[in-house]
Amino acid sequence: DARVTQTPRHKVTEMGQEVTMRCQPILGHNTVFWYRQTMMQGLELLAYFRNRAPLDDSGMPKDRFSAEMPDATLATLKIQPSEPRDSAVYFCASGFDESSPLHFGNGTRLTVT
Amino acid sequence: DQQVKQNSPSLSVQEGRISILNCDYTNSMFDYFLWYKKYPAEGPTFLISISSIKDKNEDGRFTVFLNKSAKHLSLHIVPSQPGDSAVYFCAASIPFGNEKLTFGTGTRLTIIP
Numbered sequence: 001d002a003r004v005t006q007t008p009r010h011k012v013t014e015m016g017q018e019v020t021m022r023c024q025p026i027l028g029h030n031t032v033f034w035y036r037q038t039m040m041q042g043l044e045l046l047a048y049f050r051n052r053a054p055l056d057d058s059g060m061p062k063d064r065f066s067a068e069m070p071d072a073t074l075a076t077l078k079i080q081p082s083e084p085r086d087s088a089v090y091f092c093a094s095g096f097d098e099s100s101p102l103h104f105g106n107g108t109r110l111t112v113t
Numbered sequence: 114d115q116q117v118k119q120n121s122p123s124l125s126v127q128e129g130r131i132s133i134l135n136c137d138y139t140n141s142m143f144d145y146f147l148w149y150k151k152y153p154a155e156g157p158t159f160l161i162s163i164s165s166i167k168d169k170n171e172d173g174r175f176t177v178f179l180n181k182s183a184k185h186l187s188l189h190i191v192p193s194q195p196g197d198s199a200v201y202f203c204a205a206s207i208p209f210g211n212e213k214l215t216f217g218t219g220t221r222l223t224i225i226p
Contacts, residue, residue: 004156031212041115042218043157043202056213091156095212101147102214104156 002026006092006105014113018080021108023092024073032075033093033102034067043091049075082112116140117205119217127225132190134220136203139184143205147214148177148188151200160201161188190222198224 005024013019025032034046047057047067057067064083069075079086089109093102118137126132134148144165149157163170163177163186170177176189190197203217 033214035216040218042119043204043214043216045213045215048213050212093156101159101162104149104158106154106156 002103004092004094004103004105006090006108008108009106010109010111012111012113013082015083016081017112018078019082019086019110019112021077021090021092021110023075023077023094023105025075025092025094026096026103027073029094029096029103031095031102032069033095034075034077035091035093035104037089037091037107046077046090079110082110084112086110087112115218116143117203117215117217119201119203119220121220122218123221123223125223125225126193128195129192132188132193132197132222132224134188134190134201134203134222136186136188136217137184138186138205140205140207140215141184142207143215144208145206146177146179146186147204147206148175149202149204149216151202151219157202193224195224195226198222 007022031050033048035043046059049069052069066078089107091107093104095102147162148160150160151157161172161175163179179186200219200221202219204214206214
């Protein structure tokens, strides 16, 4: 059963530190999304890629967040420097065409103290 | 600006009865709607979807209704089972398909045995 894999599952870090979250999309999927879950906003779209090209990162704070896809099997989301308000669960999702629903990973729970 | 709204943060329903989860949207360009289900410590999983050309889609115990004029959709689960206890997210996209899903804040459904 193919699934999206996210690492780490949990991350606790101090304010100001760099955080890197990784995602392995399902093999063959050509779209990758990063979402952040917060109590107030639900699931917010941060960035998404199609065929490894960034299409939209308007949901990300540009000064501290960056998203990349070094290759088709890896997507990364970096926060530098991290702040307590970044504490949330970050989900990666992948899909392969417009008619199929997104598959989500189990998320990275980030706590910034 | 919350374009997809789930105004009930939580809902409790007796096992065997009908669960009705509601969702409202403000963007008239949305033409594809989905419901995702999320268990604790897991990512959201796709449940059911509906295109704007339909007003109803049914899949087993789950039925989604769409009222375009009211910009409202609902998910009906009947009969409700304990395993249905989860957080349910409503999502919408432009155009048809899974790209750039806009999610609501979720409704936590608890099925009472």
